[in-house]
Amino acid sequence: MKRILSILELNRSTYYDRKTVKQVKGLSKRGRPTPGYSMHKKGHKIPDEQIEEHLMEYYLDDEIGGLGYKKWTSLLVEHHGLIINKKKVYRLCKKLDILKESREKQAKHPRRLARNRIITAPNQLWQLDIKYGGITGTSYFVFMCCAIDVYDRSIVGIYRGSTCRAKDIITMLTKALIRRKIHFKPGEFEDKLIVRSDNGPQFVSHLFGDFCEYQKIHHERIPNKTPNMNAYIESFHSQIQRECFNRHSFGFYEEAYYYIDRYIDFYNAVRPHGSLKNLSPKAFSQLSLAGEIPIQEISL
Known part of the structure; x- marks a missing residue:
């Protein structure tokens, strides 16, 4: 195989990489699918929707809101016991459009705080x-x-x-x-x-x-x-x-x-x-x- 690849002028890494990837019909990207949840330190699953709520609370907080997704990852681990990394937090923040650089955007619908009624x-x-x-x-x-x-x-x-x-x-x-x-x-x-x-x-x-x-x-x-x-x-x-x-x-x-x-x-x-x-x-x-x-x- 080494001799054949040398004749074809192909890198071995390229050959073996393509060989090991299973081409699944209908999928446009490789890698394992996102599961839709993260694990808690105690062993139970926390759905992404709940994590997104925590992130929105951080984003709207006057002090925590300016920290960014890396610090929010640490807070999710410390305060909510999640087993989660910054890459997933980044993906969720991007989905919600709350990454730090987007904070300067003017809100389309201003936030109205609840009051006593x-x-x-x-x-x-x-x-x-x-x-x-x-x-x-x-x-x-x-x-x-x-x-x-x-x-x-x-x-x-x-x-x-x-x-x-x-x-x-x-x-x-x-x-x-x-x-x-x-x-x-x-x-x-x-x-x-x-x-x-x-x-x-x-x-x-x-x-x-x-x-x-x-x-x-x-x-x-x-x-x-x-x-x-x-x-x-x-x-x-x-x-x-x-x-x-x-x-x-x-x-x-x-x-x-x-x-x-x-x-x-x-x-x-x-x-x-x-x-x-x-x-x-x-x-x-x-x-x-x-x-x-x-x-x-x-x-x-």
């Missing part, structure tokens, strides 16, 4: 958040994004799937707006729906900002490390964790969807809620609209 009726304030759970025996995750009405605690919208992108949340919110018959005329501002979220990459994306602007929705984001400002959706996610995720193991996606959908129906229509006079969200909403329950003010 008094809620007196449905469809004034919805809270959004994303939750995920594992598929038993696999490295895959099922993602869930819910929207809760702060006044009557109804889950007005839900998305569940193998990924959770901005366009998935937009589709979910569009269906929720139709079901609740919410439509704002051009120029209206005071009575527009407020949607509150954290600083996850889906919620800070241009696509989500464009959607809120088009629908005349006031989108506000909670400051970093203040989950109490999104307490109602956080509380619901802790309930579904205890009463659904912990009680059922999901062997495949359709099974997860079945149990999640069944729980949402149970929560909205049957489950008594302590802060709603032990009524279900559906019953409370109906009695409230009929005037049989005095208007209550919720300050948050």
Whole structure:
């Protein structure tokens, strides 16, 4: 082989490199595929979507935001126990467009911080958040994004799937707006729906900002490390964790969807809620609209 390569004037490294690479139809690049998660020091998997949320928190922090992806890698290892290197953090930061050199770009949609409000009726304030759970025996995750009405605690919208992108949340919110018959005329501002979220990459994306602007929705984001400002959706996610995720193991996606959908129906229509006079969200909403329950003010 050495003699043949010498006659052909080819380097041995070139020959052996091409020989060992398996040409897989449909793939344009070599190397192992990115798994979509990183390992925690304790042995469990952390999906890339969760890591992206941590990176967005770093990016929006007044002090940590100026450090750059290499320092953020160290913080992910120290604060969140991740086994991750700077090359992967760089790829995720590039995907999110939060590399240090891009900080000078002017935001297309300015960040509106959540502030204290008094809620007196449905469809004034919805809270959004994303939750995920594992598929038993696999490295895959099922993602869930819910929207809760702060006044009557109804889950007005839900998305569940193998990924959770901005366009998935937009589709979910569009269906929720139709079901609740919410439509704002051009120029209206005071009575527009407020949607509150954290600083996850889906919620800070241009696509989500464009959607809120088009629908005349006031989108506000909670400051970093203040989950109490999104307490109602956080509380619901802790309930579904205890009463659904912990009680059922999901062997495949359709099974997860079945149990999640069944729980949402149970929560909205049957489950008594302590802060709603032990009524279900559906019953409370109906009695409230009929005037049989005095208007209550919720300050948050």
